[in-house]
Each structure stands twice: as C-alpha cells, then as structure tokens.
Amino acid sequence: MEYSEATPATISSPQSFSPISFNSSSSPPPPNNTPTPPPPPPVVISPCAACKILRRRCADKCVLAPYFPPTEPAKFAIAHRVFGASNIIKFLQELPESQRADAVSSMVYEASARIRDPVYGCAGAICQLQKQVNELQAQLAKAQAEVVNMQLHQANLVALLCMEVAQSPQPNSQQTVGTFISSPESYQSNPSFMEDNNLGSLWEPLWT
Numbered sequence: 192m193e194y195s196e197a198t199p200a201t202i203s204s205p206q207s208f209s210p211i212s213f214n215s216s217s218s219p220p221p222p223n224n225t226p227t228p229p230p231p232p233p234v235v236i237s238p239c240a241a242c243k244i245l246r247r248r249c250a251d252k253c254v255l256a257p258y259f260p261p262t263e264p265a266k267f268a269i270a271h272r273v274f275g276a277s278n279i280i281k282f283l284q285e286l287p288e289s290q291r292a293d294a295v296s297s298m299v300y301e302a303s304a305r306i307r308d309p310v311y312g313c314a315g316a317i318c319q320l321q322k323q324v325n326e327l328q329a330q331l332a333k334a335q336a337e338v339v340n341m342q343l344h345q346a347n348l349v350a351l352l353c354m355e356v357a358q359s360p361q362p363n364s365q366q367t368v369g370t371f372i373s374s375p376e377s378y379q380s381n382p383s384f385m386e387d388n389n390l391g392s393l394w395e396p397l398w399t
Contacts, residue, residue: 240264245276254283258295266299273302 238249239256240263249256259267270279279298283291305312 237261240267241271241276241279244268244271254280258283258292269302269306270295270298273305274298 238261239253240259240261241255242249242253243261244264244267255267274282282294282298286294301313304316308315311318
C-alpha cells in the first residue's frame, strides 16, 4: 500500500508543473536584428598651456584655461616669467569675468616689453610711442599751415586778376569813329583799316 500511494505522487508531480514551465507569458522576447550603435569615443580634454607648463592637473573650472589655450604656450610662458603663476591667478580672481581677457592681454604685453627692455619696460615703449605721436602732430600742423597759405595765395591771385579785368578799358565803335575823325592820318598809315569789313563796321552806327 505504501508503494502504490507513492507511485501516483511521483507520476502526477511532473504533469502538474509542466504547464507552468511552458507558459507563453514567461517566454523570452524575440531577438532584435538591428545593430546596436557603437559607444561614443571618450572625450579627451587637453590641459591648458598654464597647467601644462606648471605640470599640474587642469581642473574643470581652471581660472587660467579660458585665457591660456594649449595652442599658445608662449603666451603663458612670457607672463609667468615676469609675474609668476600665483600672481596671475590672484589678479584674475580679483577681477570680474568681463575684464579678465583685457587684463591677460595687458599682462602679456607688459611682460613682453619688460623682457625686451629690462630697465624701462612698458614705460619705455609708451614714451617712444608718445614721441612718435608728437612728431606726427607737428608734421600735420605744418602741412595744414602750408595748405592755408596756398589757399590765401590763390585767393590773392584771383582778386588781382579780377581788378585788372575791371580796370582795363573796352573800346567801342563810337570811340573808334571819333578818333578817326579827329586824326585820320593815324588810320591811313594802317592799310588793314581801309578794308571793306573795317569800313562797314565803322560807318554802320552813323546810318542807324
């Protein structure tokens, strides 16, 4: 009896669990044939020129990175040689972001002038430029004075010509006839005066 009771239990157990194991709800999804896109390449951020020269790690919010790109290492090298990295960082942190680019350009220019002229530096370059400005202003004033003199001279010449034209007498036909009547011998000596055209022009006012 014990063997007969155990036998149905062993036979019925696989039949009772077989429908659950092959249920459609627990079946895996069909495979997707579309290829998966490759992962994007890792973004490599090059350190700025300042951190590269100082041999330190360039942080995400590096103060020097926007003004000293890695393509211009000489720019930071010149400023670092005269002012030092700590002073440059201190100057930039004390200024607002809208003035930092101009401050960096000023520091680089002043450092370049100091390297070229260790005695006077930027002041020597400014004095030289101011001297050139004064010389050019003197030349400009001289040229403007010459232009004014030429204009006055031209105006005087035009005035003299107008006065000579106004003072010069203009002979008319009545004066010519009167002179011929008073002194005909002066016109007889000139054979061109006795031409028909000249006589017609002389006697024409008398007949009108």
